[in-house]
Amino acid sequence: MLYIFDLGNVIVDIDFNRVLGVWSDLGRVPLSTLQSRFRMDEAFEQHERGEISDPEFAARICDQLDIALSYPQFTAGWQAVFVGVRPETLAIMNKLRAKGERVVILSNTNQLHFEFWPTQYPDVQQAADHLYMSQDIGMRKPEARIYHHVLQHEGYQANQAVFFDDNQANIDAARALGIESVLVVDDKTVPDWFAGRL
Template identity: 65%
Template sequence: MLYIFDLGNVIVDIDFNRVLGVWSDLSRVPLATLKSRFQMGESFHQHERGEISDEVFAQKICHELGLSLSFEQFAAGWQAVFVGVRPEVIAIMHKLRDQGERVVILSNTNRLHCQFWPSEYPEVSAAADKIYLSQDMGLRKPDPAIYQRLLNEEEYSAEEAIFFDDNPENIEAARKLGIHSLLITDASVLPAFFADR
C-alpha cells in the first residue's frame, strides 16, 4: 500500500493564530483586526504553487492586512505557525515502512516554510520515503492533478493508496479519484485508525 500523509495538523501541529500574534506584536495592529482580515486567498494559493516569490507574497499579505513589516519580521511571524511534531504519527510512519509499505508526504506549503521545518523537525523527513511539496509541483491540493501526478510517480493505483489530511476539500478530491481517505480532525484520529487495523 501507498500511505500519503499531509504535513500540517497531521504530522506537525500548526496554528495560524501564532502567526497573527507575532505580526500583531511587531506591527501594533490589534490581533482581532488581523484575525478578521486574514484569509487564505489567491496570493496564498499562488505562493503554495511556487508562482510568486516569498518577498512578493510578503508584500501582498502585508498589503491585505494593513501591516507595515520588514520581510524579516514577516518571516518571523510566518515561521511561528509550527507548534511541534506529533511523535505518535512519526512512530506510525516508521512502523509502516518497517512492514514494507510505501510512505510519502503530500503538503501544500511554500519555500519560506521549507526553510524552517525540515531543519527544525528532521524526524519528519526521516519517517518518509519521499516528500511531495506543492511549490515544487506547481499544483496544490485539492486539484485532482496533484494526486494523479503523485500516483503516477509512485506507480500505484488510487485503490492501492490511503490518504490522511485535515482539510475536508482535500479529502473529498482524493476520494473522487478513488483514493481511500481519512479526515484528521484531531490528534487522536490517526492512532485510533491504526490501532483498529
C-alpha cells in the first residue's frame, strides 16, 4: 500500500496565529487587526506552486496586511508557524516503512518553509520514502493533477493508496479519484485509524 501523509496538522502541528503574533510584535500592529486582514488568497496559492518568489510573496502579504516588515522580519514570523511534531504519527510512519509499505509526504508548502522545517524536524524527513512539495512540482491540493502525479510517480493505483489530510477540500478531491482518504481532525485521528491495523 501507498500511505500519503499531509505535513501540517497531520505530522507537524502548525498555527498561523503564531505567525501573526510575531508580525504583530515586530510591526507594532495589533494582532486582532492582522487576524482580520490575513487571508489565503491567490498569492498564497501561487507561492505554494512556486509561481512567485519568496520576496515577492512577502511583499504581497505585507501589502495585504498593511504592515511594514523587512524580509528577515517577515521570514521570522513565517517560520513561527511550526509548533512541533506529532510523535505518534511519526512512529506509525516508521512502523509502516519497517513493514515494507510505501510512505510519502504530500504537502502544500513553499520554499521558505521547506528550507526551515527539515532542519528543525529531521526525523520527519527520515520517516518518509519521498517528499512531494507543491512548490517543487508546480501544483497543489486539491488539484486532481497532484494526486495523479503522486500515484503515477509511485506506481500505485488509486485503490492502493490511503491519504491523510486536515483539509476537507483536499480529502474530497482525493476521494473523487478513488483514493481512500481520512480527514485528520486532531492528533488522535491517525493513531485511532491505525489501531488494530498495525
